Amino acid sequence: MSNLLEILEHHGIKGKIVSTTEGPLLNIIEFLPDFGTRIKTIKSLTEDIRRELCVKSLKIEQPEFSNKISFQIAKDTFDIIDFSENIKSKEFEKAKEDYTLPILIGADIYGIPLFQDLSKMPHLLVAGTTGSGKSVGLNTFILSLIASKTPNEVKFVLIDPKKVEFSVYNNQKYQYCPVITETNEAVSILSHLAEIMDERYELFNKHQVKNINYYNQISPQKLPYIICVIDEFADLMAFEKSIDENVIRLAQKSRAAGIHLILATQRPSADVITGLLKANCPARISYKVASALYSRIILNENGGEDLIGRGDSYFLRADGKIIRVHGAYIDDSGIKSMLEPYRCTIKHKITIADKKDSVSETTKEKPSALLRFAKFWLKLSRKDRDLIIRAIKYIFTFIVNYIKDNKKLKRTKK
Numbered sequence: 001m002s003n004l005l006e007i008l009e010h011h012g013i014k015g016k017i018v019s020t021t022e023g024p025l026l027n028i029i030e031f032l033p034d035f036g037t038r039i040k041t042i043k044s045l046t047e048d049i050r051r052e053l054c055v056k057s058l059k060i061e062q063p064e065f066s067n068k069i070s071f072q073i074a075k076d077t078f079d080i081i082d083f084s085e086n087i088k089s090k091e092f093e094k095a096k097e098d099y100t101l102p103i104l105i106g107a108d109i110y111g112i113p114l115f116q117d118l119s120k121m122p123h124l125l126v127a128g129t130t131g132s133g134k135s136v137g138l139n140t141f142i143l144s145l146i147a148s149k150t151p152n153e154v155k156f157v158l159i160d161p162k163k164v165e166f167s168v169y170n171n172q173k174y175q176y177c178p179v180i181t182e183t184n185e186a187v188s189i190l191s192h193l194a195e196i197m198d199e200r201y202e203l204f205n206k207h208q209v210k211n212i213n214y215y216n217q218i219s220p221q222k223l224p225y226i227i228c229v230i231d232e233f234a235d236l237m238a239f240e241k242s243i244d245e246n247v248i249r250l251a252q253k254s255r256a257a258g259i260h261l262i263l264a265t266q267r268p269s270a271d272v273i274t275g276l277l278k279a280n281c282p283a284r285i286s287y288k289v290a291s292a293l294y295s296r297i298i299l300n301e302n303g304g305e306d307l308i309g310r311g312d313s314y315f316l317r318a319d320g321k322i323i324r325v326h327g328a329y330i331d332d333s334g335i336k337s338m339l340e341p342y343r344c345t346i347k348h349k350i351t352i353a354d355k356k357d358s359v360s361e362t363t364k365e366k367p368s369a370l371l372r373f374a375k376f377w378l379k380l381s382r383k384d385r386d387l388i389i390r391a392i393k394y395i396f397t398f399i400v401n402y403i404k405d406n407k408k409l410k411r412t413k414k
């Protein structure tokens, strides 16, 4: 890449190229600058260098524990990270041994698969514009767990307001209940999960254990992990505010009870990804997002807006480190054939009909503040009402006098 050297020299940056590697989506050039070169200067030239190289995307990074600078240039044609190949890899075998809930996040820039433990995350927030690869990503996360756990160990609650993404998962042994597509059903299943969480805590208390892991070690009747996946989370929240409350409640407490959330949205605005939600979901993935603002909301940094799309992403690890990851790909027929051995017609313990009652309970409107005050006022005895009125009068005259005195004091000072 003498071209890059020439361009850099033109901008007054001298050094040498140490290595050039071809990854699945990017060419990575490691550059060792001459002593005294400031990385800030090079980074500030990113846009100019990208234009002069005539490439679609360029990222300049400073790898940890290295004095080199890495130029990551998008390739014209991408290699697909094949999901089915990755779950046959020896890395997956190791992840199955080491992790409670191993999921394949994708491959790093060099094509090495990256597995993480969902039980430690303990929840995952996913953002990206339409067509950036969210749904494909969610499928690979679900299928990683299916490939590593039995239907008795893991159960899924899949919520899909778009109605098409998860329908393939219906009628198989890993489902906790049929795929949820209606808002009211989503509300009730989330409050049901919150109840399950409380029940499990009571059970752990009785057996004096801290979490599901310890409980499953001592009890002959093992509890399954429950993974709740919501595609297009913002769409649901727009219709029903109580979804937000239940999601936050689960996000805050459900880890020890073995309930984990994976939430995806195409609109990671501050009203959807609230501070409280972010605090409880430190692990996040940003596929290509619409703006730098969205990127800062999901990753706490710019960069998500410059991703290439088609599964290209940044993974924010729970410890705060950001890694560039290319999502694995599986097509519909691949998903079907992976689910084939588990097909069955199951009678679910909770059916949508059961949930209807709890919906009406949870969505019951709360009385307005004015109405509540009126009720409170009527309940009071006449003597109490007089006392309150007298107290308000006293406070009011006190405040008026205080303001008057203050004004007088200012005038005399002048």
Ligand SMILES: Nc1ncnc2c1ncn2[C@@H]1O[C@H](COP(=O)(O)OP(=O)(O)O)[C@@H](O)[C@H]1O
Binding pocket: 080, 081, 128, 129, 130, 131, 132, 133, 134, 135, 136, 137, 310, 311, 312, 326, 327, 328, 329
């Ligand atoms: N990891 C990937 N590798 C290759 N192509 C991908 C990948 N993820 C997504 N795509 C392509 O992008 C399209 C849109 O992906 P999808 O997951 O449906 O996007 P979203 O749910 O964000 O709207 C897919 O149909 C596929 O062609």
Ligand SMILES: [Mg+2]
Binding pocket: 134, 135, 165, 231
């Ligand atoms: Mg989608």
